[in-house]
Amino acid sequence: MRILIVDDSVVFRSQIKSALEGINDIVVVASAANGKIAMERLEQNSIDVIILDLEMPVMDGLSMLEEMKKKSFNQRVIVFAAPTGTGIDLALTALRAGASDFIAKPNSSGSLEEAFEGIQKELIPKILQFKSKIEQNLIYIPKGLQAPESIAPPVNSPNQTPQQVIVYDKKLKNKDFSQIKPKVIGIGASTGGPSALEKIFEKIKEFPLRIPIFITQHMPPKFTEALANRIQMISGHPTLEAKHGEAALSGHVYVAPGDFHMSVERSTDGQRVIICLDQNPKRNSVRPAVDTLFESLAKVYGNGCTAFVLTGMGEDGMVGAKAIKEVSGNIIIQDPESATVWGMPGAVHASGAYDSMGNLDECSDYLRQMIG
Structure with a gap:
């Protein structure tokens, strides 16, 4: 894996390079202080993955993504984003512009050692998730x-x-989803998920929503709130970062907050569905975990549950998909051609615990049929 580091901070470029040194299959071949220099590096070197800062002089990260698209450069791009209002908005914009994934920049108030450890822990798995598809x-x-x-x-x-x-095995069973009217829909995603969610939800803007939708997207705190706001803007449906103890309302979309598992349970009188948040141990090395959400949906809604497993690395969602299939619910997975990383849907595919597979347009069609 040949890496290009792009950041205007000499210290940060050095930290990233040091964090990646000695890691098997990762080689830092070049670095650049801004997007203009980085484009020259791309012309001169074979690069697999770009680590990109968004706020730089001369040519910033968003401008570089636009330039890459113009010149048909198709490298994977992981952006660093500040966990602030502006930084979060820039990160989501970068994902729409073609970035594959993002990482929250380490807190500037911490020590260099803490920043170094944070970069190692977060960045290396993000790079290696692309290894097989790239190499x-x-x-x-x-x-x-x-x-x-x-x-x-x-x-x-x-x-x-x-x-x-x-x-x-495409394994399309050609189910008539217009005849399936679930009581709830769950969606799980990771790498590439924000852009995938936007493409799906922008196509249901004119459709009434009669049931709740729950989303677990692997994202850090603060970023999930921005994602919820974005989905509400493009879909027209009330979308909230979930809160512990609130009742799930029909016609609403709920996003699991970063660093909290989200699940649902019946109220003591059995009349309402209550949202639960917890910080129990990570599952599949993540929190929130799709498995936690899907298992609870299966328990509460039974065969009235339908769930989508979208793009993402790892196997999160496979156990939950099996739980939903065990109660005769429905599972739809994103296909490998349209997925940024076919880890999560690929794991469900390998388990056989799904009903249909499709690209994002097909997933949108399935969703419209079921809520219509």
Whole structure:
């Protein structure tokens, strides 16, 4: 994995480089103090992943993402974002502009040692999640379709291997989701999730929402509130960062807050569904965890539960998907071609605990059919 570090701070560039040194399969090949210099580095070097600051002189991170798109550079980009109002907005904008993932910048009030440890802990898994798709240059072909006759090397990556074809079982059962009227919908996502959620929710703006929707997106605190505000703006439906003890209302969308598991339970009188938040140990190395949400939805709503597992690294959501299928609920997963990382939906696919698979347009269609 060949890395380009782009940040106007010499100290921060040095911290990132030091955090990555000695890690197998990761090599820092270049660095740059702004986007203009970084574009020159891209022309001169074979780069797999870019670590990008958003606020820089000469050419900032958003401008660099736009320039990359113009020149058809397709490297994965992980942006660093300050956990402030402006920084959070910039991070979400960067994801819409083509960034693959983001990391909250370490608190400037902490020590350099704490910042170094935080970068190592957060950044390395984010880089390695792209390893197999980048280095092996995989393409996915649904079973029954013929692979392209000519498999070409990826654009702007002269040192990478030619594409390898992975045949997978699309397993579309052609369910008529217009006849399925769930009592609740759950959605789980990680890397690439914010952009995927926006694409899905912008297509249900004109559709009435008669049930609650619960979202667990792997994001840090503060960023989840901004995500909820963004979904409300593009969908027109009331969307909130969930609060412990509040009743779940039909027609509302609830986002799990960063660093809290979200689940639901019946009120003592059985008349309401109550949202529960906790900081129990991480599951699948994350908090909030999709499994926690899905398991509780299965318990409370039974076969009235439908859930989507969207793009993301790891296996979070697989256990929860099995729980929903055990009570005869429905599971829809995002397909590998449209997923930024096919870890979470791929794990559910491998388990067989799903009903249909589709790209984001198809997932939007399924959602519209069920809420219509």
